[in-house]
Amino acid sequence: MAANKNTLIPDWYEGELPPRSYRSIFKWGAPREFKHPNRRLYQLMKDTFGLSDADFQQPVSLGLDAVDAKVPVGLSAEQVAALENIVGPDNLTSETYARLKAGYGAGAIDALRLRHGIIENIPDVVVHPRHKQDVEQIVHYCNAQGIAVYVYGGGSSVTRGFEAVKSGVTLDMGTHMNKVLAFNETNQTITVQPGIFGPAMEDILNHAPEKFNAARAYTCGHFPQSFEYSTVGGWVVTRGAGQNSTYYGKIEDLVLSQEYVTPIGTVKTQDYPRQATGPDLDQILIGSEGAFGVLVAVTLKVFHYTPQNRVPFSYMFKSWEDAQAAARQIMQAEYGYPSVFRISDPEETDVAMKLYGIEGTPADSLLNLLGFQPMQKCLMLGYTDGDRVFSRTLARRIRQTCRLYGAFNLSPFGVTQRWEHSRFRDPYMREDLADYGILIDTLECAVTWADLPRVHAGVRAVVKSRPQTICMTHISHAYPQGANLYFIFIARITDIDEYLQLQYRVLQAIQDNGAAMSHHHGVGKQTAPWLEGQIGAQYMAMLKSLKQHFDPNNIMNPGGTLGLDMSPQQAAKTWGMRETEATNMEENHVAAELA
Numbered sequence: 001m002a003a004n005k006n007t008l009i010p011d012w013y014e015g016e017l018p019p020r021s022y023r024s025i026f027k028w029g030a031p032r033e034f035k036h037p038n039r040r041l042y043q044l045m046k047d048t049f050g051l052s053d054a055d056f057q058q059p060v061s062l063g064l065d066a067v068d069a070k071v072p073v074g075l076s077a078e079q080v081a082a083l084e085n086i087v088g089p090d091n092l093t094s095e096t097y098a099r100l101k102a103g104y105g106a107g108a109i110d111a112l113r114l115r116h117g118i119i120e121n122i123p124d125v126v127v128h129p130r131h132k133q134d135v136e137q138i139v140h141y142c143n144a145q146g147i148a149v150y151v152y153g154g155g156s157s158v159t160r161g162f163e164a165v166k167s168g169v170t171l172d173m174g175t176h177m178n179k180v181l182a183f184n185e186t187n188q189t190i191t192v193q194p195g196i197f198g199p200a201m202e203d204i205l206n207h208a209p210e211k212f213n214a215a216r217a218y219t220c221g222h223f224p225q226s227f228e229y230s231t232v233g234g235w236v237v238t239r240g241a242g243q244n245s246t247y248y249g250k251i252e253d254l255v256l257s258q259e260y261v262t263p264i265g266t267v268k269t270q271d272y273p274r275q276a277t278g279p280d281l282d283q284i285l286i287g288s289e290g291a292f293g294v295l296v297a298v299t300l301k302v303f304h305y306t307p308q309n310r311v312p313f314s315y316m317f318k319s320w321e322d323a324q325a326a327a328r329q330i331m332q333a334e335y336g337y338p339s340v341f342r343i344s345d346p347e348e349t350d351v352a353m354k355l356y357g358i359e360g361t362p363a364d365s366l367l368n369l370l371g372f373q374p375m376q377k378c379l380m381l382g383y384t385d386g387d388r389v390f391s392r393t394l395a396r397r398i399r400q401t402c403r404l405y406g407a408f409n410l411s412p413f414g415v416t417q418r419w420e421h422s423r424f425r426d427p428y429m430r431e432d433l434a435d436y437g438i439l440i441d442t443l444e445c446a447v448t449w450a451d452l453p454r455v456h457a458g459v460r461a462v463v464k465s466r467p468q469t470i471c472m473t474h475i476s477h478a479y480p481q482g483a484n485l486y487f488i489f490i491a492r493i494t495d496i497d498e499y500l501q502l503q504y505r506v507l508q509a510i511q512d513n514g515a516a517m518s519h520h521h522g523v524g525k526q527t528a529p530w531l532e533g534q535i536g537a538q539y540m541a542m543l544k545s546l547k548q549h550f551d552p553n554n555i556m557n558p559g560g561t562l563g564l565d566m567s568p569q570q571a572a573k574t575w576g577m578r579e580t581e582a583t584n585m586e587e588n589h590v591a592a593e594l595a
Contacts, residue, residue, distance in 0.1 A: 165559025192234025
């Protein structure tokens, strides 16, 4: 695979995906969709990592080998037959490739393992339930048999959220349980099964007049970067956020009611707009990541779909401090919230200038003349949604606030439109760079405005202590009291242990500097070792009590999810123990139980 000599851009891979290859699992999105680094971003990679065009002539690994391993099934023939009897022979598979695909997510650790041909922590069988009754029978049977149950939706988890550490059964909810159960225009709600994908539900809502004879079109208002390839169930159980959450809210703001199948029975909440009937069970179940039960239905709020009222905006600030101050004033001024609202720090702004084609344009030249310095200036972009008068008035007030902080108005140059055009497509670039040993990963956290500068500086210091590592940061969800910080680090890494050590150090830095360990990715098994340090021993004890109540035999997503049954090896990541110490601790624990 030689570099193109005319453009000095590598011949990025656009070949077919062998249907049973490792790449067919770790590739993001559609098999024939690609987004390649442009010339300027490619040059940045070479400059940062000291590479030349020659280094991009031969990929490190394309992952095109077939998954030809045959991993034995741990369930007995009788157990497999009993599960097959529930769902039918066409809805159960024990084939290794399907099990691997349903066991790995979309995180960097997943892709690294697949590129190395590592198969671990996969279910014994993948089952495709057809309806709630199937789920009830499966959970009841597995509880009686002591079989672990995991839930797979779109597969976009980046926290090892559904990794089948204890093997068992993985339920693929997207195959059949992907339907709309009810639409109520009077209440402005929609009730869906958990396996429905974001675009399918959004299309139905956008066409509500044709689908439901509704008076107008609607939107879900929830658009994570994984929107095209994630499910509503995944949004709910990970407590996710969409890129428009500053206006519409995170998923916990959108859920009105839910229904879960648990080992002790079915739990269903009511869709009242508010109630004072004790602690909120919905908020306990949202973000439970399959540890208490299987989500089988959820009722969400919906909103008027008025894209014609959208007003895009973008501004450049001379410093990160000015951009933060303007963002905080916008969120605290009480004149309304923008829908999309993003502020990039200096390093991310520098990359964004390349990525969105601003660098080298007349707008870039003008910024330089006006004193907006590279690696100091910060980009804000977003747009307003809602009623026409509200949206335009809000955009005007944002412009006034940005002027107070000396921002340059980039809105006429279409920066936000360029971002919006590619906002769901940027992940495609991960495979291109990883083909040549360059890894992109993300970690995010929630933070107050007062603590934001310390968290930003502290995490960056850890990432930058590793030579030749890019660390980009942005705010993409904001509130009157604070925001999230979303860190993107790019490093030349192919070794799994080297990657994990960097990830652990970043997670520890997030906690040490006073931020919440996750704003919207969830916890999974990746971040679990840090959770108790985050929430405290009493909070963790309460979660474990809830786990014991809903799932007394620990069959639901076992293996460290939310730290509820964390192994000593997982705990060692934060306690700094050596592997032998962790093993001894586990052996002592087992001996005590046997005694």
